[in-house]
Amino acid sequence: MAKYIAKRILSTIPVLLGIILLIFFMLNVIPGDPVTVMMKEHLKEDVIENLRQSMHLDDPFFVRYFHYVSGAVRGDLGMSWKLHRPVTSLIADAFPYTLRLAVCAALFSWIIGIPVGIISAIKKGTLLDHVSMGVSLFGVSMPVFWIALILQNAFMRVLPVSGVDSWKCYILPTIVLGWSTAGRIARLTRSNLLEVMRNDYIRTARSKGLSPAAVIFRHALKNALIPVITVMALQVSSLLSGAVITETVFSIPGIGSLAVTAINNRDMPLLQGTVIFTALIIIAGNLAADLLYTAIDPRIRVD
Amino acid sequence: MNSILEIRGLVTSFATDGRKDRAVAVNGVDIDIPRGAIVGLVGESGCGKSVTALSTLGLLPENGRVDAGSAMFGGQDLLKLKDHELRRIRGNRISMIFQEPMTSLNPIMTIGRQVSESIMLHGGVDKATARARAIEMLEKVGIPEAKRRYDSYPHELSGGLRQRVLIGMAMVMQPDLLIADEPTTALDVSIEAQILRLMRDLQRESGTSILLITHNLGVVAELCDSVCVMYAGEVVERADVFTLFRGCAHPYTRGLMAALPRMAMKGQRLYNIPGSVPNLWSMPAGCRFSPRCEFAKESCRQEKPALADLGDGHLCRCLFPLDDVPQHEGDNP
Structure with missing residues (x-):
């Protein structure tokens, strides 16, 4: 296992070099x-x-x-041309905000998405199923900035709509970011669970005399969640690399906002830094997903 | 009558997308399983064998429904029981083995846990006792190094071993009845013989009755006491195994027998029954086998034959039952 992880980490070096080359090239050719x-x-x-x-x-x-x-x-990673500070320290300052938002949004999407998916699968074809899948689809399909603006308008008297002064400031961005992720997870959980329930081993479990709850939770759910977990891990890494739109709309000084500032200022070192940081996070997320996979599914062995 | 299971007039239908009328897969089936006997349920794919078994245990897929009939087991009608009552019987007093050992085990649960799960559920024992009993059962069904294999996952086992695990799982509560749905179809021939021997040994030891669903008359000849032949959702012939192999009366059964490969027929083309099982929505008006039957007369296409007794409990659903002895009698058991 350690050997596998070491190999995976080593293999990220060419990927990172390639990414740097690419971003260098692109920044070189833009007017x-x-x-x-x-x-x-x-x-x-x-x-x-x-x-x-x-x-x-x-x-x-x-x-x-x-x-x-x-x-x-x-x-x-060099000095920011505009802000005259080391890029690494700018990223280090911004990351905690992004981290906080990403953790909140991820937890929100799991706590809502997985149970909704399970209930929808069990109550397949009922009103409850249609409503929850409709709400999920809405979250997946609507542009984030639109949901953000609507929620800001709806809740501006009760909740702060920008800044990071208190924990309340994170509520709306969490919902905005988490809604689409929760929707995706709910729909995936539902379809996987329904598919798993058609398997022969579910019939075997039922033929043992297990209760429907035991069949679903002991036999079906873990099998159904394997692909969901991959999606969840990748989702976390994309949340961690900064939600550009959400952070901008809610004025959260995270990685996403930093990248936008860098672009507006043609601040190449800062932009390169945020892109490389994002790439690192995504690579780490992929590795985490693969390792999680092997921990859950005994059929997959890494070495 | 001393039967462990008596199925009477079972009718099971399925809803299908895009059709208002339901497809009747099993149409008035009667089956008796005497205590301690092995009964073969034979027929081509799609004739309703598995559906009959799944109906009695309440394991039909969502779109399936039992419309009529009864299945008396120990003084209770299984078809009338509530789900939680039926669950106490399933896996405990009646258990089932399925056709596909490769997919019938949960891929991410150790085989030992899958066996001990039944023991804990029905035996009401703690984990350690269940584990010990599961290992004992795995040894009994011939899993080498059962203690170590307890913690193996299904993908680490061959198809034959997985079917042994499934048999162990089904037999661990010493059920009164075991329903084996084509337990050897997915296995190669040498493994098939081992698995059949194992089932017979376990049956002799425990006295469990077995309903053996198969399309292989060779397996029936080897293992069963009596046979039910099904065609298009109906029982067409029923007899003890000696009577049937000495002289079957239904042309369909005869066709199945003629389709068996035999040593004496080396080099000849293997017989097959022309045509295929009729579509569930367009059953022939008279005898359901008449379109494929080489002996069919005009009346066969008009009149629906009843299951008639030919004597000695030999039942046959045919207007003109065959009474000649098949040519290949010498090869039979």
Whole structure:
């Protein structure tokens, strides 16, 4: 198992190098000169030229790439051009907000999504099933910014609609983020459970004289949740890498907001930093999903 | 009559998407299983054998429904019992083995737990006792290193071993009746013989009656005391195994017998009954077998034959039962 994890971690190195290369390339080809954006075009030619040199902007592409990677290996993702602070410390400041929101949204979506999926499967075809699947589909289909604005309007007298001053500030963003995830999990749980219930081993369990509850909870549910758990782990990693829209709408200074700021300012080091951080989180989430999988399903062995 | 299970007039139908009328899969089936006997239930795929078994145990899929009939077991009609009453009988006094050992075990639960689960449920014993009894049962059904295998998962076992586990699971409560639904169909021939021997040994030891569902008359000849032949949801012939193999009366049974491969027929083409089982929605008006029957006369297509007694409890649903002795008598047991 340890060997497998080590192998997986090693295999992320080329992936990360590739991601850095890609983001470097893309930022290289987008129009707009970072120096003029930074300095608002008030500077003289020679000053601009000096700045460009001190920022290594005139170096060849691969030289800059090499410098960046060698810095990143030492934990240095460069300085933010606009905010004049190390990118790593900006990320470290922003991450707790994103983490808090992601944990709340994930818990919300599991606590709501899994039971709703189970009940819908058991009560298949009833009004309850149709209503809960409708609400789930609504959450999955509606754009996040729309739900966010509607909820802000509806609850602005009772709940804070922006900022991070108290725990109450997290309620609406949690619902906005968690709703679609909960909907996805509910629908997946329901369809998997219904599919598992058609299996031969469920008939075997029933033929033993087990009660319907024992059949569902002891035999069907664990089998049905295996794919759901994968989705859950991947969902967590995407929540952790920052909910750009939700954080922006609710003014939460997390990773998502940081990325938006970086884009608006053409702040390449900061943007590269957030992208790489996101990639790391996603890779870790994938690894966690795979490990969880092997822990639950005895048919999958890693080594 | 000293029967462990008496099924009378069983009618089971299924709802199908896009059709208003229900498909009647089992139409008035009578079956008796004498105490301690092994009864074979024979017929082609889709003739209602499994549905008959599932109906009696209340294990029909959601779209299935028992419309009429009774199944008397120990003074109770199984078809009238409430679900929780039936659950006390299932897996305890009547248990079932299914056709597919590869998929009939829960893939993420150890085989030992799947066996001991029944013991804890019906035996009311603690985990340690159940474990000990489960290991004992696994040994009995011939699982090597049963103690270690207790913690194995189904995918770590071969098909033959999995079927042994399923048999152990079914027999662990020493049921009065075991319903085995094609228990060897998915296994290869050498394993099949072992499994059949195991079932017979367990049956002799425990006195359990067995309803053996199969499409293989060879298995019937080897194991059963009496036989019920089903065709298109009806019993068409019923006799003890010697009577049937000495001279079956229904053309369908004869067709099944002729389709058995025999050593004496080496090099010849294997016989098959022409046509296939009729569609559940368009049953022939008269005898249901008449469109495929080589002996059918005009009256067969008009008149519906009843299950008539030919003497010695040999029942046959045919207007013109065969009385000739089949040519291949010499090969029979």
